[in-house]
Amino acid sequence: MNDEATARRQQLGRLLRRARERVRPKLTQKAVAGRLGCGQAKINKIETKLVRIEPSELEILIKLYEVSPQDAVELRKLAALDLQYGPTRTKHSDTMAAFGTLSEVEPEAREIRCWHSERIPGPLQSEMYILEQHRLQLNDTYEITRVLRGWTARTKLFTVPNPPSYRVILSESSFHRMPGGRNAKIVVDQADHLLRLLAAHGQLEVRILTFDADIRYVDSDFQHLLFDEKHAHSEFVYIEYPGGSRKCRTAFELDKCREHWADLSAAALDVADSREFLKGLTRSGQSSDL
Template sequence: MSSTVTSRRRQLGNEIRRARVAAGMTQQEVAALLGCGQAKINKIENGAVSVKLSDLRQMLEAFGTSKTEADMMTALARTSGQRGQWSGYRSAVPHWFRTFTDLEPAASEILSWHGERIPGPLQSEHYMLKQFSEARATDVTALVRNRLERKQVFELKRPPFYRFILGEAAFRRMPGGPSPSVALDQVQHLLELEKSYPRTFIHVLPFDTRLSFVPNDFTIMRFSDATRDFVFIEHAAGGTYIDDEGDFELFVDAWDRLRGAALERNETAEFLEKLAQDLRAQVQV
């Protein structure tokens, strides 16, 4: 799978961090070398910003990096600075979400938990149009095109294993309030989607499951290359990316608890078929 600009930038940041630690240097020392603030070095290592080739050469010389590793990192730096894919209708994607959508196709596995809403890649067109209209979005066409483009992640030659856990409330709380027709369209869409894409897994967490509590929504992204695994949390002010190893494992544990309580795939299919039957009866009334 070809890596994205953001995944290459994060991979380069990981390599720079590794080389710096191996050289026994701190971020403050590297910042002094380049004549910048420590915060910039931290952003470079986290893949939040690209690094100039001249700065990279200075760092690699100070680290005593081998020619083979230096050539590899230089090649990454040349490609990780390429941008421009956020023009046109894609500019509707908020800045805080662009790293997520850029890395989504490059992941090897994605674990996504949503308690009260259907996440973007799983939304039917009826559901997303209702959501955008209720939010009084100004450019619905661009938003829908972006949302549909994200679904291409399922159709890649080697797509990530995309595993979703959806709370039962996500099927009871429709955008704009109760709507059997929107809910039915969404349920039928999910049933067809999982049949069509073998690397996509959907599990429902029913109301009557035995858990002490359920956490807020989160998504775990894992990578087979040097890109650092992370957790993404969306909130009212934007989104937060967490890649600290200790915190990351806490979310993995939370996912495991949810997955242990959720329905299996065949049970989920039965749940959705029964729900679709109930919704059809409501629509026909």
């Protein structure tokens, strides 16, 4: 199940859970399961993105939760897209759980360390970048609105109370491999967007690993999330790969991630020089100058 399908099912599950929790008197998953004639486990899996919901089941929940007509339209569209593009039951539950955990707990982390070799991470993407990234899938206003709504949700990690320290190292390749190919307009827009974010959010740090950086090798992209000791979630590393994603949390995996982050940090431009690199992109206006 790709990230687009995962995000769509995640949004549907989250909206259904919130609708259930708003009902008064409060409805438990067990009570809802009784109305659908299924086990409580199925309701939990629907709300946590592991299985899809059938149209007939959705209609029962819309009525049971007293969902407004406007919200019902959105739920039906999300469910219809999931029915068309998502599997009935994913064999990659860990992948979906990993992505869901990442997007839900990012704002709660104490520090996030990101390494990206070929692309800009979601919370840092400009509007032009993300729309071009999804261009072939954006067939109507609803799709555009949905994509931008998901993008806006992830950028909230910069504005929540006590936001995490968000430290990013981007390869110079990230500005060459734009969605749809090398495009000077998107490069300039994305670089300018990063500079605006840096000016607005002191907890954000962006550093560039240039092509001539003195480093032995670069490994897969990762996001390393660290939390306060008393937080419900413990430290983990999120890694995407062809066909899925996973959370890494063994001591060995975390140690290797810390070691590679140290290597990347030692080889990347410092904060000030990285800002100058971005300013150079906005001034040049041509991807061939990168």
